Amino acid sequence: GAGVSQSPSNKVTEKGKDVELRCDPISGHTALYWYRQSLGQGLEFLIYFQGNSAPDKSGLPSDRFSAERTGGSVSTLTIQRTQQEDSAVYLCASSGTSGSYNEQFFGPGTRLTVL
Amino acid sequence: DAKTTQPNSMESNEEEPVHLPCNHSTISGTDYIHWYRQLPSQGPEYVIHGLTSNVNNRMASLAIAEDRKSSTLILHRATLRDAAVYYCILRRGSNYKLTFGKGTLLTVNP
Secondary structure (H helix, E strand, O other): OOOOEEEOOEEEEOOOOOEEEEEEOOOOOOEEEEEEEOOOOOEEEEEEEEOOOOOEOOOOOOOOEEEEEHHHOOEEEEEOOOOHHHOEEEEEEEEOOOOOOOOOEEOOOEEEEEO | OOOOEOOOEEEEEOOOOEEEEEEOOOOOOOEEEEEEEEOOOOOOEEEEEEOOOOEEOOOOEEEEOOOOOEEEEEEOOOOHHHOEEEEEEEEEOOOOOOOOOOOEEEEEEO
């Protein structure tokens, strides 16, 4: 079946512009996660959605970052007034139920470059 | 979250077994040991996980020390497609977050 998809695969933007990154999770998965991976670094947790519960936003690095998940499916990560340090690969993952034990399925990521 | 320690890199030859170590001396009783791998230019991929007993699946085996302070991911016959960064992650039973370290870069020589 279809895996997690993300779009765009690459995004180049100028400092100060806003960007939107999209994630389509695996159909039926209730949990959705955003991570980012800076060059040569491990993955950094950003935000977690589970069903209709309030999202865990504890990993968002600043108030320029926000995310929403519409209809319990597609999610959009928005970065306002992008900075060069925002350049990274943004990865989305989904899992089947509560996420506490289930494996997370990752998308291919969106590579964001801020000039 | 408890921390894991892995070698920065390892090398193996094709069709030979590979043992990837992970130390987690501060592991708690409710921490699951997860392994993910990340192939070049791809998102991470789940490999295996366990709590106390050794585990086997189609991809690999996980050997967990009796005191749970270390574990070893075993690839029985390495292939070129196994070249990746392997992450050992402790995940508390109630915690949905995965905390990735820098992992072990595995190089497989033909």
